[in-house]
Amino acid sequence: MQVVCDASPLRYLILVGCIDALHDLSPRVAVPPAVLAELGTPRTPEAVRRWLAARPAWLEPAAPTSTIEAAGLGLGEREAISLAEELRVDAVLIDDRDAARHARRRGLIVLGTLAVLDEAAHRGFITDLAGVLDRLVTTTNFRTGPAVDAILGGMLRRDAERRHPTPESGPA
Numbered sequence: 001m002q003v004v005c006d007a008s009p010l011r012y013l014i015l016v017g018c019i020d021a022l023h024d025l026s027p028r029v030a031v032p033p034a035v036l037a038e039l040g041t042p043r044t045p046e047a048v049r050r051w052l053a054a055r056p057a058w059l060e061p062a063a064p065t066s067t068i069e070a071a072g073l074g075l076g077e078r079e080a081i082s083l084a085e086e087l088r089v090d091a092v093l094i095d096d097r098d099a100a101r102h103a104r105r106r107g108l109i110v111l112g113t114l115a116v117l118d119e120a121a122h123r124g125f126i127t128d129l130a131g132v133l134d135r136l137v138t139t140t141n142f143r144t145g146p147a148v149d150a151i152l153g154g155m156l157r158r159d160a161e162r163r164h165p166t167p168e169s170g171p172a
Contacts (some may be wrong), residue, residue: 001091003111004030004062004084007038007076007093012113012142017137021120023058030062030087032079062087070105072148073099075079084108089150118155122162129159 003026013019029073038044039052056155064082067075077099084092084103091109094100100110101112113136121129133152136142144152 001026002028002030002087002089002092003047003091004032004080004087005035005093006080006095006099007035007091009049009111009113009116010035010039011044011134012050012115012140013044016117016132018117018120018132019051021125022116023042023056024123024125025116025119026090027058028060030060030083030089032063032076032083033063034074034076034079036061038074038076070099070102073102077102081106081108089098096137112133114148114151114155118158121155121159130156 005022009022010019014023037054039048062083064079064086067082068085070078070081073081073096077094080092080094081099081103085106085108092103093110093111093113094103095112095139100112103110104105117126117129117132117136120126121132126132133155137144137152
C-alpha cells in the first residue's frame, strides 16, 4: 500500500512510538514539502524534529505539480490531497475533519491516525494497543470527544477479542 501523509498522523505516530508501524503497513510514504516544513518548525515537539532530521528512506519527499484551492485547509493538507490525487495512492493519511471530508469528496480513501493504529494492531505490529492509545490521549494534543471515545472503545474491544478470543468471537 502506498500512501501520502499529512503532518498530524506522522507527528502522533512518532510521539507514541509507533512510526515503524506505518512503515510496516506502507513501505512507501510520500510527504509533500509543506508537511515537512510544518514538522520542522520550532513549535513541533523536539522528538518529531529529531526523527525528521534523520528520517528514514521510506519517507519520500514529493511535491505535487499543482495544489488544490480549498478554503479553510492548510497548505500541508492541500498539498497532501493534491499529491495523493497525482500519485493515485491507496490512501491519504489526514486527521483534520474538514480536510478528510474534502479529500473524500475528491474520491480519495482517507485514513487517520486511529485507523493506522487499529490496522497495525490487527496485523500484530502493535502489541500494546491500550498503552499506545493511552499515550496518544494523555501525552499529545490529540482531540477526543464522544465520537472519538466511541471509536477508541471499539478499537480496544476488537484488540481484546483478537488477543483473547471467546468461543463466540471465533479464532484470532
